[in-house]
Amino acid sequence: MINFHQVHKAYRVNGQDIPALQPSDLHIARGEVFGIIGHSGAGKSTLLRLINRLEEPSGGRIEIDAEDVTALDASGLRRFRQQVGMIFQHFNLLSSKTVADNVALPLKLAGELPRSAINARVTELLARVGLQDHAHKYPAQLSGGQKQRVGIARALATEPKILLCDEATSALDPQTTASVLQLLTEINRELNLTIVLITHEMDVIRRVCDRVAVMDAGVIVESGPVAEVFLHPQHATTKRFVQEAEQVNENEQHDDFAHVPGRILRLTFQGEATYAPLLGTIARETGVDYSILAGRIDRIKNTPYGQLTLALTGGDIDAALARFNAADVHLEVLR
Amino acid sequence: MDALLTRLLPNVDWTEIGYASLDTLSMLGGSMLFTVLLGLPLGVLLFLTSPRQMFEQKAFYGLLSLLVNILRSVPFVILLIVMIPFTVIVTGTSLGVAGAIPPLVVGATPFFARLVETALREVDRGIIEATQAMGATTRQIVVNALLPEALPGIIAAITVTAITLVSYTAMSGLIGGGGLGDLAVRYGYQRYQPDVMAVTVILLLVLVQVLQTVGDKLVVHFSRK
Numbered sequence: 001m002i003n004f005h006q007v008h009k010a011y012r013v014n015g016q017d018i019p020a021l022q023p024s025d026l027h028i029a030r031g032e033v034f035g036i037i038g039h040s041g042a043g044k045s046t047l048l049r050l051i052n053r054l055e056e057p058s059g060g061r062i063e064i065d066a067e068d069v070t071a072l073d074a075s076g077l078r079r080f081r082q083q084v085g086m087i088f089q090h091f092n093l094l095s096s097k098t099v100a101d102n103v104a105l106p107l108k109l110a111g112e113l114p115r116s117a118i119n120a121r122v123t124e125l126l127a128r129v130g131l132q133d134h135a136h137k138y139p140a141q142l143s144g145g146q147k148q149r150v151g152i153a154r155a156l157a158t159e160p161k162i163l164l165c166d167e168a169t170s171a172l173d174p175q176t177t178a179s180v181l182q183l184l185t186e187i188n189r190e191l192n193l194t195i196v197l198i199t200h201e202m203d204v205i206r207r208v209c210d211r212v213a214v215m216d217a218g219v220i221v222e223s224g225p226v227a228e229v230f231l232h233p234q235h236a237t238t239k240r241f242v243q244e245a246e247q248v249n250e251n252e253q254h255d256d257f258a259h260v261p262g263r264i265l266r267l268t269f270q271g272e273a274t275y276a277p278l279l280g281t282i283a284r285e286t287g288v289d290y291s292i293l294a295g296r297i298d299r300i301k302n303t304p305y306g307q308l309t310l311a312l313t314g315g316d317i318d319a320a321l322a323r324f325n326a327a328d329v330h331l332e333v334l335r
Numbered sequence: 336m337d338a339l340l341t342r343l344l345p346n347v348d349w350t351e352i353g354y355a356s357l358d359t360l361s362m363l364g365g366s367m368l369f370t371v372l373l374g375l376p377l378g379v380l381l382f383l384t385s386p387r388q389m390f391e392q393k394a395f396y397g398l399l400s401l402l403v404n405i406l407r408s409v410p411f412v413i414l415l416i417v418m419i420p421f422t423v424i425v426t427g428t429s430l431g432v433a434g435a436i437p438p439l440v441v442g443a444t445p446f447f448a449r450l451v452e453t454a455l456r457e458v459d460r461g462i463i464e465a466t467q468a469m470g471a472t473t474r475q476i477v478v479n480a481l482l483p484e485a486l487p488g489i490i491a492a493i494t495v496t497a498i499t500l501v502s503y504t505a506m507s508g509l510i511g512g513g514g515l516g517d518l519a520v521r522y523g524y525q526r527y528q529p530d531v532m533a534v535t536v537i538l539l540l541v542l543v544q545v546l547q548t549v550g551d552k553l554v555v556h557f558s559r560k
Contacts, residue, residue, distance in 0.1 A: 052468055081470035092465035095559045096483040105479065106469040138559040158469075 001194055002028040002051060002162070007060030009046050020046040022218045023060060028211075030161075033188050033195045033301075035205040035226070037241060038215035044198040047215070048164055051196060052084045053077060064162070082110050085155030089167035091147040093139040099150050100126070100135040106157040125153040129183060145176035152183060156191075163187070165197035169204055181208050202245035206230065206300050214238045227270050227300045231307065232330065246296070257293055257335075262313035264293070265321070268330040270305035279308075282323045287315030309334070346528040351518065356538060359514035361432050362504045363542075366439035367497055374444040374496075375489070377403075378451025379477055385452070389463070389473050403445040411442045411503055415510050435512035439503050447496040454488025455481055487558045494550025498543050505539065515539055 004026035010017040021043045028034045038044040049055040050062060053069060062070050064080075072080055093102050100122050107118045126132045129149040139147055148168060155163055165184070169177040185208050188195050199205060205212050205226055212230075213223035216237040222229055233239045257264055269278075274297065283290055295308035312320060324331045340347075381399060384392040409417075418438040419429045426433040458481055466480045482489070505516020515535045523532025 054464060054468060078470035078472065081468060084468070086465070086468040088461055088465060090459075090461055092459065092461035094462060094480060094484060096486060096557070105466070109466070109469050109471045109475050109479065140560050164468075 001030040001065060002026070002196070003063040004050075005061040005063070007050060007057050007062055009043075009050060009055060010058045019218050021050070024220050026213065026220065026223075028194065028196060030194055031188070031192045032210040033184070033197070033208050035209035035212040036196070036198045036215060037200065037202065037205050037212060038198075038237075039200055041217075042215040043218040044215050045166065046218075048166055048196060048198050051162070051164060052081050052086065082106070082158045083160050084162045084164060085158070085160040086164040086166065087148065087151040087155050087168045089170045091139070091144075091151045091171075093147060093150055093154070095139055098136050098138055099131060099142070102139065102150055103153045103157055106154060110158055121157065122153075125156055128156070128187075129153045143176070144172050145180060148172065148176075148180050149183065152180075152187070156187070156193075161194060163193050163195045165195060167199055168197065170199065170201070177204070178207075184208055202230070202241050206245070208301060210301065214241065227303045227305055230300065231268050231270060231305060257309075257311065260291075260293065260311045262311045263317055263321075263333065264309065264311050264335040265324070266307065266309045266332040266334055267324065268305070268307045268332075269328065270300075270303055271328075273328040274304040274306045276328075278324075278327055278329065279310075282320050282327075283315075286317075286320040286323065288312045288317055288320045289314045344530040344534060346522065346526075346531050347534050352515075352534060352538070355513065355515045355518045355535070358432055358512075359501070359504050359516070359539075359542070362435050362439060362507065362512065362514055363497065363500055365432065365436045366443060366500055366504075367493070369436065369440040370443040370447050370496060370500070371493065373440065374447035375451055377444065377448035378455065379481075381448060381452040382455040382481075383473070383477075385456075389476070403448060406441065406445040407449070411438075411506055412509065414438055414442050415507060415512075419510065430511045431513055434510065435504065435507040435514075438510075439500055439507065442503055443496050443500050446499065447492060450492035450495060451485075451489060454485040454492055457488055458484045487554045490550060490553045490557060494546060494554075497546050497550070501539060501543055501546070 004024055006023040006025060007021065008019070008023040009021040010019045012018075024047070026047075036044045036047060046055055050057050051064070053072075057070055060070075061068055069077075069080055094105065097105065103122045103125050104118050107113050107121060113121070122135070123132070126135055129152055131146060131149055131153065134142065134146065139150065142150065151168075169180050172180060181204065184195060187193055197204070197209070209226050211224060212226045213220045214229065214235060214237055215221065216235070221235040222233070222238050229238060230242055233242050279290065282288075290310045290312050293309045293311055295306065297304070297306040299305070321331070321333065381396065381403070382388060383390040384396040384399065386393070386396070415438045418441060422429045422434055422437040425437050428434045462480055462484060463476060466476045471479065502516075504512065504514050505519065508514060508517025508520050515538055519532050519535040522528045523535065
């Protein structure tokens with residue numbers, strides 16, 4: 001649905017080109033929630049704004065639904081932007097307009113619907129985001145989470161096919177973040193809306209995204225399904241994000257379990273394998289004893305996954321390792 | 336009561352004060368109207384063409400900015416005199432209320448335009464970005480986002496400009512503009528009638544006070560932040 005072909009962007013500052021995005025290819029499929037994670041200055045914000053051309057690319061081609069949006073003229077661009085909703089970290093609501101008028105604004109600007117139809121649509125949108133009782137309030141009277149809901153309702157007003165989220169939950173507390181992410185997931189499912197979000201929080205990616213791209217210094221260093229990327233991080237930046245998100249593991253890595261006897265291995269499994277009684281079966285059949293040194297069982301969006309660090313003693317350890325290798329798990333022998 | 340007033344203020348002719356007050360008010364109203372009509376678009380133009388804005392035009396902005404600065408740096412007294420031939424062309428006279436309005440407008444418009452530019456600059460860039468992302472034209476952004484968001488700032492700018500115009504109207508007495516300021520100069524200063532001076536100054540003070548209070552109330556009323 002969204003295709004980047006060697007798209008790059010440099011800003012000109014005092015006669016010098018400062019690269020923000022190195023030539024990058026990107027493919028985002030219809031109906032998926034695609035996350036872009038990176039530290040500030042990594043270029044994720046630039047990448048997001050290239051999609052609706054709030055930033056003009058320095059080169060390369062961006063296709064959306066097979067249409068080359070880099071070639072659109074001013075009026076074509078305005079029509080295209082009506083099909084792309086956007087929400088922001090600081091909401092960017094008009095403080096001078098009521099909630100209802102904020103949501104009505106994109107429809108009013110598009111100028112295609114009569115006033116009565118706009119009103120009906122606004123009522124429907126506010127109900128969807130759970131703010132039907134706040135239509136006549138001003139943004140200043142709302143909480144952060146409510147403001148972002150207004151932002152979402154406003155972004156959905158013109159029935160876009162893409163929703164761009166610019167650090168949409170970064171200014172919210174954890175509980176509000178959870179409810180806004182829940183709303184985004186619902187919208188994605190019910191409207192089959194393609195969502196592209198940028199964040200610096202691993203947790204946001206883990207909860208809502210199907211696929212993720214990791215950015216560092218203007219380069220997409222790694223991308224793929226979320227579980228894949230975060231359970232088997234390849235690039236240093238990705239590893240750092242994983243460690244930041246799971247502080248337990250970081251501490252664990254500093255401790256090499258020197259005093260623990262036996263072989264030490266780490267098993268990573270996802271999907272249905274998470275629920276298979278693999279450990280017990282293999283232990284029984286090969287006669288090894290195991291003790292669990294560290295571990296977590298959790299979900300990444302809808303995929304359950306687990307990561308266990310084990311010490312194996314006694315029995316036929318080589319046979320056990322062979323069995324683990326053959327099974328539907330990822331095996332790392334740490335010692 | 337009447338006797339007391341007459342004894343305290345022997346030279347004050349209340350009918351003349353009344354006419355002078357009306358003159359001041361019509362000069363103020365007329366010049367404010369044209370100042371807003373000309374200064375608001377000029378302020379928007381300054382904002383849009385200024386660096387890092389939607390229609391960034393370095394050369395054009397530089398030129399416009401210079402013009403505004405020149406007009407702002409000319410002392411109003413000089414402007415009053417220099418403008419006389421132009422005023423005659425526009426209004427047919429250089430005297431009275433009609434003769435005073437053109438120089439007042441030319442004196443206040445650049446000032447007001449700068450204040451409008453500053454008020455627009457106060458609008459969060461994110462709001463402009465959000466409306467751009469909706470596919471708005473620049474005109475739509477100005478009308479639907481920038482001006483409503485900057486409204487409290489623009490009202491404050493109108494208040495400050497109106498008060499500046501009050502003191503300008505007093506100077507226009509020099510070229511026969513009439514009004515309370517003229518009265519204060521002619522009777523109070525030149526004929527040394529301190530009572531006339533006191534009454535006119537108090538009336539001007541009341542006018543400024545009313546303008547400021549009403550302006551502040553409106554700013555609060557339209558502020559939603």
